Amino acid sequence: MRSKTFKLTLMGMFVALSFVGSYIKIPSPFQSIALDAMPAFLGGLMLGGVEGAVIGFLGHMLTAANAGFYLTLPIHLLVAAMMALTIYVYHWTYKKTNLAIAGIVGVFLNGVGAPLVLALMPQFGWGFFMGIAPFLTFASAVNVGISLVVFTAVKKTKFVQSIGLDYGK
Structure with a gap:
């Protein structure tokens, strides 16, 4: 990675993309299911686990704040x-296995866990779980799937190689 400033800039861009992704809704009875998690999944692959976790945390809080914290701030x-x-x-x-297994783990943790x-x-309660899990699992598969496709494509570019991204490995 070139510099800490460069990494922070990319992290900020991914958080901003999370906010934008929150406006791209995946049809469901729950208004909050959207493409807001994809930048965090992509950031986790490209920048590292801690950086991706920060993107995921901040991205969720920003989009939840925009929606008025409908489940309350503590939740x-x-x-x-x-x-x-x-x-x-x-x-x-991803570091320990491969992209396919990481994708399955990401979908399961976000959609079911x-x-x-x-x-x-x-x-x-369980009614909430049974109602939201199928939609959230589908949305997680879409978010993770897009992150895997973009990551695979970006990993091959000469631009990314020239700026020294280590893909979190």
Whole structure:
């Protein structure tokens, strides 16, 4: 990586893309399912696990704030923390295995794991989980899938090689 400033600039761009992605909705009964996670998944692959986790946390908090914290601020802090953990594990899985397995792990953690944590809370329950998990899993597959396609394409470019991105490895 060229410099810390360059890495921070890319992180800021990915957070901004998360905000933009929050306006690209995936049809579901839940208004919050969108392409806002894709930049965090991509950042986790390109920049590293910690950097991707920061992007995921900040991206979620920014988009949740824009929507008025409809699940309350404490719940959105928990969701953002789960997003950060998901991105970190996604990156770690990619480093230890390959993109396909990392993709499966990312979809499972974001689509099933995150709502499962909320389902254990009395104000949500299993009905919430059963209602949101299929839609969130589909949205996670779309977000992760786009990140894998973009990452694979970007990894091959001479521009990216010339700026010294290490792809988080």
